[in-house]
Amino acid sequence: MSKVLMKGNEAIGEAAIRAGALNYFAYPITPQSEVAEYLSRRMPEVGGHFLQGESEVAVSYMIFGAAGCGERVFTTSSSPGISLMSEGISYIIGAECPAVFVNIMRGGPGLGGILPSQADYLQATRGVGHGDCRLLVLAPASVQEAVEMVMTAFPLAEKYRNPVMVLGDGLIGQMMEPVEFPDNLKSAPSNKDDWATNGMDTRGRKTRNLVKSLFLDPVELNEHNLKIKRKYEQMEREEVRFEGYNQDGAYRALIVSFGTMSRVCRTAIDIMKADGLEVAMIRPQTLFPYPLQAVRDAAWKKGCQAVFSIEMNMGQMVEDVRLAVQGRCPVHWYGKCGGEVPTPEEVVETVRAVVQ
Amino acid sequence: MGKTFQKPEALSDQPTHYCPGCTHGVAHRLVAEVIDELGIRGRTVGIAPVGCAVLAYNYFTFDFQEAAHGRAPAMATGIKRSRPDLVVFTYQGDGDLASIGMGEIVHAANRGEKFTTVFINNAVYGMTGGQMAPTTLPDQRTTTSPFGRNVDEVGMPIRVSELLASLQTPAYISRQTVILPKYIVKAKKAIKKAFTYQLENRCYGFVELVSTCPTNWGLTPVDAVKWAQEHMLPYYPLGDLKSPE
Ligand SMILES: Cc1ncc(C[n+]2csc(CCOP(=O)(O)OP(=O)(O)O)c2C)c(N)n1
Ligand code: SF4
Numbered sequence: 001m002s003k004v005l006m007k008g009n010e011a012i013g014e015a016a017i018r019a020g021a022l023n024y025f026a027y028p029i030t031p032q033s034e035v036a037e038y039l040s041r042r043m044p045e046v047g048g049h050f051l052q053g054e055s056e057v058a059v060s061y062m063i064f065g066a067a068g069c070g071e072r073v074f075t076t077s078s079s080p081g082i083s084l085m086s087e088g089i090s091y092i093i094g095a096e097c098p099a100v101f102v103n104i105m106r107g108g109p110g111l112g113g114i115l116p117s118q119a120d121y122l123q124a125t126r127g128v129g130h131g132d133c134r135l136l137v138l139a140p141a142s143v144q145e146a147v148e149m150v151m152t153a154f155p156l157a158e159k160y161r162n163p164v165m166v167l168g169d170g171l172i173g174q175m176m177e178p179v180e181f182p183d184n185l186k187s188a189p190s191n192k193d194d195w196a197t198n199g200m201d202t203r204g205r206k207t208r209n210l211v212k213s214l215f216l217d218p219v220e221l222n223e224h225n226l227k228i229k230r231k232y233e234q235m236e237r238e239e240v241r242f243e244g245y246n247q248d249g250a251y252r253a254l255i256v257s258f259g260t261m262s263r264v265c266r267t268a269i270d271i272m273k274a275d276g277l278e279v280a281m282i283r284p285q286t287l288f289p290y291p292l293q294a295v296r297d298a299a300w301k302k303g304c305q306a307v308f309s310i311e312m313n314m315g316q317m318v319e320d321v322r323l324a325v326q327g328r329c330p331v332h333w334y335g336k337c338g339g340e341v342p343t344p345e346e347v348v349e350t351v352r353a354v355v356q
Numbered sequence: 357m358g359k360t361f362q363k364p365e366a367l368s369d370q371p372t373h374y375c376p377g378c379t380h381g382v383a384h385r386l387v388a389e390v391i392d393e394l395g396i397r398g399r400t401v402g403i404a405p406v407g408c409a410v411l412a413y414n415y416f417t418f419d420f421q422e423a424a425h426g427r428a429p430a431m432a433t434g435i436k437r438s439r440p441d442l443v444v445f446t447y448q449g450d451g452d453l454a455s456i457g458m459g460e461i462v463h464a465a466n467r468g469e470k471f472t473t474v475f476i477n478n479a480v481y482g483m484t485g486g487q488m489a490p491t492t493l494p495d496q497r498t499t500t501s502p503f504g505r506n507v508d509e510v511g512m513p514i515r516v517s518e519l520l521a522s523l524q525t526p527a528y529i530s531r532q533t534v535i536l537p538k539y540i541v542k543a544k545k546a547i548k549k550a551f552t553y554q555l556e557n558r559c560y561g562f563v564e565l566v567s568t569c570p571t572n573w574g575l576t577p578v579d580a581v582k583w584a585q586e587h588m589l590p591y592y593p594l595g596d597l598k599s600p601e
Contacts, residue, residue, distance in 0.1 A: 023438040049437045054463035058430040061423065061460070065434025068421045069401060073438060091424050197419035197435075199442050201398035210413055212404075212422035 003178040008143045008168070009034035009076075011179050012102055013042065015150035016074050018181045020189060021100065022048030023073040025062035027055055027081060030114040031170040032104035035076040056081040060088025067097035068211035070196030072154055072189050074100035078170075079108050079120050082128065089163055090129025093228065094213025096195070098157035101135070102150065102166045104173040107338040115339020116170030118259055121316035124167050125288045132225050134232045136164045136239060137287040139258045143177035145285075151185035156239070158190040160231050167287060169312060171260040171341070235289045242291035245269060245281040250303045253355045255281040256295055256321050257310040260341065265310055268347035279351060280304075287317070295324035304329060306354045310347055311335040330354070364388035366397050368417050377577020379567040380408060380476065382534040384415050386544045387447070387474060390551055391418070400443040401435055403428040407449035408482040426457020429464035432471040443554060444471040451481040454490040454516050461520070465560050468525040472550045472561040475516065478569040479588060486572030490514045493587055498572070513591065517564045521597040526559045529598040533566035533589065535581045546596070559600040566592050 006014070013035045016024065024043060026036045036052060043050035053059035059075050066073040077085065082103045092099055103124065107117040127133030136156055140146035146168055153164040193203045197211050215221035246269050257265040262283040269279045282298050284291050299307045299321075307325055309318035311333070318333040325331050334350040336342050363369075366388035374380045391397050397418045404412045406425035413420035423431045428446035436444045453461050453475055461473070480498055481487040487500040491513050495504035505513070521529045528550050532543035543565060550561025566588050570580035 023434075025434065025437075051433070051437055053430065053433075054459060057427070058433075058460050058463065061427040061430035062434035062437070064423075064427075065403075065421065065431035066438035067434075068431070069419075069435045069439050069442065071438040073434070087424055088427070095422070197401045197421050198439065199399040199401065199419060208417060208419050210420050210422075212413070212420075214410060214422055 003180045005176055006143065006179050007034060007174065007176050008146055009104065009173040010038045011143050011147050012076065012150050012173070013038040015147040015181060016100070017042060017046055017048065018186060019151040019154045020186065021072040021074050021154055022046060023066045023071050024048065024075065025051050025053050025059045025073070026075050026077065027053050027059050029078045029081045031106055031116070032076050032078050032102070032173045034173070035102070056084035057087065060085035063099045064088055064092050064095070064097065067092060067099040068095065068197050070192035070198040074102065076102040076104065078104050078106045080111065082120065082123070086129040089135070090131050090133050091213050092163050093127070093129065093133045094131065095211050096161040096228070097211065098161050099163045100150070100153045100157055100166065101163055102168070105167065105169050113338050116260065116312065116341065117337055117339065118169050118261060118312040119314070119316070119337050120167065121287065121311065121313060124165055125290070125320070132228065134288055136160065136162065136235055138164065138166050139285060139287050140166065140168050140172055141259050141262050141283065143172065143175055144179050146172050147179050147181060148185060151181070155187040155190070160235065162231055169260050239286055240289045240291050241285040242294050243283045243285060244298070245283065246273065246278065247280040247282070247298060249278060251278040251280040251301070252303060252305050253279045253351050254298050254304050254307045255279060255310055255347070255351070256284070256307065256317065257281060258284050258287065258317065261310055261312050264342060264344055265347055267344040268351070271344055271348055272351065277355065290320050292320070292324045295321060296326070299325045300328055307331045308351060309333045310342065310350070312341060313337050364392045366391040366417055368415050370414050372415055373411060374408065375571040377568065377570040377580060379534045379565070382540065383474060383476060383565050383567065384412065386534070386540070386547050387445070388416065389544060390548045393548065394551055394555065396443045396551070396555070399441065400445070403431050403444070403446040405446070405448040405452040407452045409447055409449060409476065410483070412447055426452050426455070427460055428452070429457065429460040429469070429473065433464055433467070433469050436469055436471050440470070443551070445474060445551070446471065447474045448476065449482065450475070450477045450479065450489045450491040454514050465520045465527055465562065466523045466525050468527065468560050470554050470557055470560065472554050473563070474547065475562060475564040476567045477516070477564055477592065478567040480569050480572045482569045482572055486569070491516070493591060515592065517562065517597050520562055526600040527598055528553050528559055528561040528600060530562070530596045531564040531566065531592060531594050533584070533594060535566065535568055535584045539594070553600060566594070
C-alpha cells in the first residue's frame with residue numbers, strides 16, 4: 001500500500017474508519033477539532049454515523065449507548081473534554097463495554113493552554129474515572145504509530161470489553177507525516193450477542209441482555225470488581241509494549257520517555273553518543289499496562305548510574321519509573337509543560353549534570 | 357373462552373420494589389402494554405434512569421441499558437444513531453431529567469432524535485429521600501425545603517413539557533397522568549402515539565406522567581392522589597402540547 005501525507009488528526013479519523021468503527025460522537029476542542037471536521041465529511045461517504053454532541057458529558061454517554069448495543073464506536077477529545085468524559089468512562093468500564101477514546105493532550109490544569117502536553121499521564125493511567133477503573137492506554141510517537149494504535153485499539157477493547165485510550169500529545173495531532181493504513185490491522189468486530197443490547201430479534205434469541213453497572217449486593221459487586229481486576233492482570237501479562245533505543249551495548253544512563261518527547265530524547269542520545277557518552281532509552285508504548293519489568297531490567301543493567309524520566313509535564317510518569325527501579329539507582333525527572341517541548345540540548349544538559 | 361385480562365409479555369413476573377401506592381408500577385404496565393400491542397419487544401431497548409426506576413429493567417422482558425444520572429437521552433441517542441432499526445425509549449424521573457439531565461433532554465429533543473421518553477413527574481427526588489426537585493411546587497415541603505419551596509430563592513417549578521414544546525423542531529409532546537383510572541386510558545394512548553411516531557421515523561416523542569410519591573410526600577396513597585389532583589394538575593395541565601402534524 002502506498003503512503004499518503006496526512007495530518008495526525010485526520011489520519012486518526014481515517015484509521016478508525018479503516019478499522020471498521022463507523023460511529024463517531026464528539027465535541028470540538030483544540031488541538032483535535034480536525035478529527036470531527038474530517039469525519040463529518042467522511043462518515044457519510046462510508047455509511048457511518050457522525051454526530052456533534054452538546055457536551056463531552058453527553059458524548060461519553062452516546063459512546064456508552066452505541067457500545068452497549070454492540071457497535072464499534074469512538075470519540076476524540078483533548079484534556080478538559082476527557083475530564084468531562086470521566087464519569088461516562090467509569091460507567092462504561094463498570095458495564096464492561098468496548099469503546100475507544102483518543103486524548104490529544106493539551107496543557108492544564110484548568111483551561112491550561114492549547115499547545116502540546118503530556119500532562120494527563122496520571123489521569124489516563126489511573127483509570128480516569130471513579131471506582132476501581134483502568135484503561136488500556138496506548139501512546140503513539142508518530143502519526144504512523146497513531147494510525148496503527150487506533151486500528152488495534154478496537155479489537156483490544158473488544159478482547160477485554162473495556163475502553164482503550166490512545167493518548168497522544170498535541171504534536172501527534174498537528175504534525176503532517178506520510179502514513180499508510182496496514183490491511184493486516186483491519187479486524188472484524190467480535191460477536192457481541194452474549195451481552196450487548198442489540199435487540200432479541202437481532203440475536204435470534206428469546207433471552208434479553210442487560211448493560212448495567214449497578215450491583216447493590218456487596219458480594220456481587222466485589223465479585224464484579226474481581227472479574228474486572230482479572231482483566232487488568234491479563235492486560236499486564238499480554239499487552240505490555242515498549243521499544244528500546246541504544247540499549248544493546250553498555251550505557252551509563254537510561255532515559256524513559258514516551259510519545260513525541262521520546263523523539264527529542266533520541267536526538268539527545270545521538271548527540272551524547274557522538275560525544276562518547278552512551279545513554280539508552282526505553283519508550284513505553286503502553287502506559288497501562290506499564291513496562292515495569294523492561295524499565296527495571298534496563299535500569300539495573302551493570303554500568304547504568306542514573307535514570308531520567310523526561311516528560312512534557314511536571315513529573316508524572318516518573319512515579320512509575322521509580323516503582324520500576326525500586327530505589328536501586330537514582331531517578332531524575334526533567335520536563336516542561338504548557339506547550340514548550342524540552343530541546344535535545346536541554347535533555348543532554350540534564351543527563352550531563354548527573355553523569356559525566 | 358379466551359382470556360380477557362393478562363399480564364403483558366413485556367412485563368416480567370418479578371414483584372417490584374416500589375412503595376405501596378407508587379405510580380411507577382402503572383407507568384411500567386402502560387409501556388409494556390404498548391410494546392406488546394406494537395409487537396416490538398424483540399427490537400426494543402429501554403434505558404433506565406438513576407432514581408427509583410433504576411431497577412426498571414427487572415420488571416421488563418426486553419433489552420435494557422442503565423444510564424448515569426440524567427444521561428439517558430445521550431445514551432438513547434448513541435443507540436438510535438448507530439442502530440436506527442432498534443426501538444429506543446428512556447424512562448426518567450424529574451430529578452434525573454429536569455435537573456442534572458436538563459442539557460441532555462433539551463438537546464436530544466431539539467435534534468429530533470427518533471426515540472421516546474416517558475417522564476415521571478412526582479415533584480420530588482424519590483430515591484434519595486424526598487429532596488426538592490425542579491418540579492417541586494411553590495411552598496411544597498421537602499427534606500431540603502423544610503419551610504416549603506421558596507420561589508424567591510430557587511425559582512418557580514419548571515414545566516418541562518412546555519419548555520420542550522417551545523423548541524422549533526417537530527416533536528410529539530404530551531402531559532398525562534396515571535393517578536386515577538379515568539386518566540390512564542389517555543396516558544396509554546399518548547405513550548402509544550409517541551412510540552408510533554418513532555416507528556414511523558417521524559419525530560421525537562415525550563410523554564410526561566404526573567405521578568405520586570406517597571412515601572416522600574408523607575401521605576397515604578389515597579391522600580397522595582387527592583394532593584396531586586388538587587395541587588399538581590392545576591400547575592401541570594394535561595393534554596397534548598405539540599404534535600408533528
Ligand atoms: C451523579 C449523581 N449525582 C447524584 C446521585 C444521587 N441520586 C440518585 S437518584 C437521585 C434523584 C432521583 O430523583 P428523580 O429523578 O426525581 O426520580 P425518582 O426517584 O423520584 O423516581 C439522586 C440525586 C447519583 N446517583 N449520581
Ligand atoms: S420513593 Fe416515591 S417514587 Fe420511589 S418508589 Fe417510593 S413512592 Fe415511588
